[in-house]
Every structure is written in C-alpha cells, then in structure tokens.
Amino acid sequence: MKADPQYAPEHLALEAVRRLGPEAAEWAAHHQPKDPDELALEAIRHFTTLARISGAVSGAAGLPGAVLDVGVLAWNQARMVLHIAAAYGVDPTAPERATDLLILQKVHHVAESARIALGVAAGRERASRIFTGSTNRPLFRVLVSLGVKLGQMAGVRAARKIFAKMIPGAGIILGTWVNSAATKDPARRARIHYRNG
Template sequence: MPDTPRQNGDTDPLRDRVLTRSLLRSASADPQHLPELLAAFAVRHMGPVAARSVARMREAHPGAAPAELRSRALTRGKRRTVTEGAFVGGPFLVLIPFAFCVAILSQAQTCLELAALDGRDPTDPERAAELLVLQGVYEDTGRARTALADIRLPEDGATPATGPRPGRTATMRRLVMRMARLLGLIAPEGEAPAAGPPGRLPLWLVQTGRYTLLAAVLVVGMVAPLVWLPYMALSYDRATDQLLARATGFYFGEPPAARPKRVARLQPEMAASALRALLSVLVPLGFVIGVVAANLRLADRGWPVLAIALTAASIGVGAVWQWRRRRRGLAG
C-alpha cells in the first residue's frame, strides 16, 4: 500500500486539522482518558517529527556540545508552543479546545526531542508513559504504562467518537479544564497551595490573582476577541518553562541552564499581538461611541442597537483575523 503524506511525514501534525479534530472527538467521548489519548497520539504522530528535527539539528551543528543542542531544542520548542497554541486556535473562545490540544502536542514534541537528544527512541511507546509522568498525571512510568495499555486511537479502529449527546456543554467544560491542567495553566486537582519563598506573596494569593485575571480576560474577550491571544501566549510561556524544566531533569538529571538576566524587551511577535489586541478593543469601543453619538434606537430603546453593534464588531474583528491568517497559511 503506498505511503500517505501523513505516513511519510510530508504533513505537520500540529497543523493537520483533520488529525486534531479526530483526536478531540475521541477525547470528548472519553474525557477521563484525555491525557493517555494525547500522550499516545503524540508519540505516534510527533515522535517521527521529533526524530527528524533532532537529526537535522545535529547535521546543522555538527560541532555543538550536547548542552547547546538542548538549549536550541528548548528555545525552539517553547517558541513553537506559544505561537501554535495561542495563534493557531484563533481569537474565538469556542476554538480554545483546539488551541489547547495543539499546545499540548507542541509541548510533547519538545519533550520527545529531548528524549531523542538523550539517545532514546522518540517513537517508542515508552515515551508516552514518560510524558504522562512529566505532565504530573502519574507518579511513575509503571502506572502510566498500565493505563496506556487499553488506549486505542481512532486510526486503530476505535469506535468513532461522535460526542455525548446529553451534557455536552459540561463534557466540553471538563475537557477544557483537564487540558488546562495538563498545560500547567491551572493547578492540578487536589494540589494544596504551597508556601512561597520568604518575602514573596503566598501561592494561594498568586493563584487567586491568576484566576481573577483569567475571568477578566474571558469577559473582555467576549467583546474584544484578540485580547485572548497575548494573555494565552504569556501563560503558555510560563507553563512550558515549567514542563521543560521537569523534562530536562528527567532525561539529563539536571535542570536547564538558567537564562541570563537581560533587560526586559518586548519581542516582535508579542508586540504585534498586543497591538492587535488593542485594536480589537478600539473597534468595539468605536462602534459604541458611534451608536451613542448617533442616538440610534430600536423599539425606542438604545441598548438593543448597542448589543448588536458590539456583537457585530467582535465577530467581525475575529473573522477578519482568521481570514488573514488562513490566507497567509494557504499562501505559505
């Protein structure tokens, strides 16, 4: 049977929406085994990509020390997680499950690259068990290996997942929350807040602040959808640092080298996303000012016109952003 592009590696699994949607359907039907599904999927589809990536890195830098290769893999992996997770999903909150899934797989690819740099086969199913340990799902690879034994991916002939009919909203909420925990965006269930170093705010207070900020971003994001993007980019940056530090310790027995302190500098990608977020706030605000100035009314009331204007502005901004991104993707 001839190789398909997916088999010979011609496509990027992170950008293959068919693969990702198939994975999401399976996870929606069985959210209890979401971590295991993602880990098995990552090793099967991201493992070969990780192996090729490490091989190309070694060819491009034949004289590089192992620590330098690790540093390159870590830097590139974090950048990929931030850009793919925050921007591939898009500005609409309804696409958050897709964005989270892509971010988790991107993190997994970097962990598999670290395993390859350590001389391990990134396509070996044992890497899936290690991923689950690194994500904090299981305490050891033995338990993870047992849990993975019964996992079947859609391409293995598993029962097609059509999504549960009753309680679908609750199921998706649970799915998103589990993804957020795997990503490290929120604390794992049952984890007690630990005391922080002397002179710093207590961890419970920091976590409360993060949840409050998340709620505020969600509310504002309903009107200005692009506000979600820079927030998620910063969140992915922090969470991916933590995961990759654990992965480096796991595979090499040492934490990643501390990055030298540098003057705070806004990266071009973050500056661009912050500018888009600001514009996404200004556009609805301009509509509001226009409606108020024109004193437009519907059934002798002003708020229906205002609600319509805000809804149209937010959907319009998000749609234009998506259209431009898809057009650039097709052109590339």
C-alpha cells in the first residue's frame, strides 16, 4: 500500500479477503448452526468493542496514534464485514468480497467501478513483483496520502475526527466514540446487504 497509496483501499480489500476470509469462514463454521442474525450481531459487538479499544488507545497516544488508528480501523472494519458475510452463509474468501468491502465502506458507489479499481490494484501488485523500481517520493507525503486513502475506507467522518482524538484529556473518550460510530455504519449496511442476499 505504501508503494501505491492511490489504490490503498483496493489493496487493503484484496489483502483482507486473502488473509481474513479464511478466519471468518472458520469462525462461522465453528458457530453453526446458530441463527445467522444472532451470529452477525455477535460479530458486530465484537468488532465494535475492538474499534472502541483502538480508538481509546489512539486518543491516549496523540497524533501518531490517531494516524496509525486509521489503518487499524479500516482493517478491523474489513474483518467485521467478512465475518458478517460468513454469518449469513456467504463465502468470505470469494474474490467478490473485495468489491463488497469497497461498496459497503463507501469507497466506491458502484460495483463496476470497484471491480475496475480492484483490477488495476491487482495488476499493479503483479507488476511491482516483476519490476523492482522504487519511487523517490518523500516518506511523509506517501504516509499522508496513504492515511487519507485508508481514512476514506474507514469512513471519511472518522478521518475528519482524527483531530478530535488529540484534544487533551478528552482524546480517549472521543477516540472511543469516533471509532464506535465509524464501525456501526458499515456493520448496518453489511447486515442488510448479506441478509437480503
């Protein structure tokens, strides 16, 4: 993602399906024959709690923690969405889940544009393995660009409120609240999407 920050959400979605899809499938299989709605709500509660914890930690750590938490929040939300898919019997390891992640997190509004962007990101991954050329972009600019793109995936509102986590004395509480709210929105959309097929 650092080498290609323009497509950071797409790289994250592809990697999430590859790495986290099997975990979500195993989790759902372990909890069968539980009611799908009950299982999805269990996943939402679990990942909302994790989001609150990372928000509190980032609020206590100041700016470095708040910037790092944007990526942690996006990864946590991807895990949650894949677990919700598995709860409803949808294969969380299928490549289509990367498209779902981008749509449900409002990175793309149309599935076709998400698929095209995923194709470009996947092509760039393959090309970067073939060509080892490095970019000379300053690390700070790369990290800022990457943070903005991951913030887009984690929820633009959460990225905007990153500065709220830096308010002395209130950062922990605000970090908890911001991450919780940013996680509940894609959770609601994912439940509707996967419950309705």
